[in-house]
Amino acid sequence: MNKLDKKVVMITGAADGIGAAAGRALALAGATIVATDINLDGAKALAASLGNNAIAMSLDVCDENAWQSVINKVMQDFGKLDILVNNAGGAGAGTIEDISIADYRNAMRLNADSVFIGSKLAIEVMKGTGGNIINVASIHGIRAAAHAASYTAAKGAVRLLTKSVALHCAQHGYNIRCNSIHPGYVLTTQMLDWLDKQEDPAAAREQLVALHPIGYLAEPEDIANGILFLASEDSRFMTGSELVMDGGFELV
Template sequence: MRLAGKKALITGAASGLGLRISARFLEEGAQVLMTDLNAEALRLEAERLGAPFIAHDVTSEAQWAAAVDAAREDLGGLNILVNNAGIGPSGTIEETSLETWRQCHAVNLDGTFLGCRAVLPLMRETVTREGSRGAILNLSSIAGVIAGANMAAYNSAKAAVRHLTKSVALHCAREGLPIRANSLHPAFIDTPILDNFLKEGSDRAALLDKLGRQIPLGCVGEPDDVAFAAVYLCSDEAKFVTGAELFIDGGISAQ
């Protein structure tokens, strides 16, 4: 029960990493408000896990306000924010349209900015009232550290998330708030986002094998590899860790 008593809002929670992080947080004793743009998938998964939920477009300032209100009503406050919602379009600088560029940054970067800004007043109120600690965890990517020729928009957005996280961490520290901010940087993880790499008629197992050969450990990661790291960084075990990034990349960044 490493998150006992914690109240968490997790975006992009209907599938992939967000769903697995939600499940792990619940297992570790947290209350969790699950949010996602896909309202029907979210409803099914949240009801299965027994968690409150709200449909949520992370690019909308108004919907962030509604999500914070839901956290206040359903959880009684907020200790943890996990900005997980994201998209992963591929494309070189010449192949990427302005529309794709803007959409990628709107979801991955603007959504993270809006989330951090929206939750801080409630998180400040909660930790002050409870005498507890808070944590913001932003999902970046190893692609925010190591660039690829075919991921121009994604590289840019995820690199910005990395640096934004540090700014949030320093702001909270300067304000004297017991609220930390850190980022996670996974490499290839076996989630639906990898389907973006599938070409017509290609086999997913072959894709996983191909991606795994690019990783020193020889395989792609599993969602729990990220979920367990999220539990640590959002728990009081990491009370002296802020403005940091954790690479979950099978050794790619060590090369």
């Protein structure tokens, strides 16, 4: 018996990077995957690669109405939602002096408001049967980055929203766990594209590696393994916790 047999899992931002790797890892563990993304073609490609136990749906996580439609469709098609992985998000660069209030609000909408909306709607459908919410935050939700003021603020909000949700659900006996995961720098397409644009990509990569005492950057699969752990009963005694997967970034 696989660890996630019969589990219905919805993943946001599943077309690429950590979300896609999580889709592959959780499907391998037996889960049915609802791969959602603003990039529907990308989500479809992932779902097709996973075989019969996966479907793709379009979802912009900033759109509250779209969230409701997707959750309704999941309930209609599968009758339940066991696990929600709030993964979609993105780093916006800029210090407090560089960025506008509009940039800040956009980063909050994408990285933090989306987790609020998704968690709220998921709890509604999970509270009868139990469930599990996994929020992909960042090491910058724990350790500030001066060069990413809005991203730091948003991921910090995700970290504490996770704990508030976990406590609320536990206090109400909902049998819904909620944990956050905090990756260091991961070699996703977004990261590789950014490195390619630097004047000296190799030197830029070395600078990023130097932030991680372990001596290398993460692959999306490294973080997917953490998501799989939080999704499975192996972590049944964890709620409101922070799973830090940062190659020691936080230590220096």
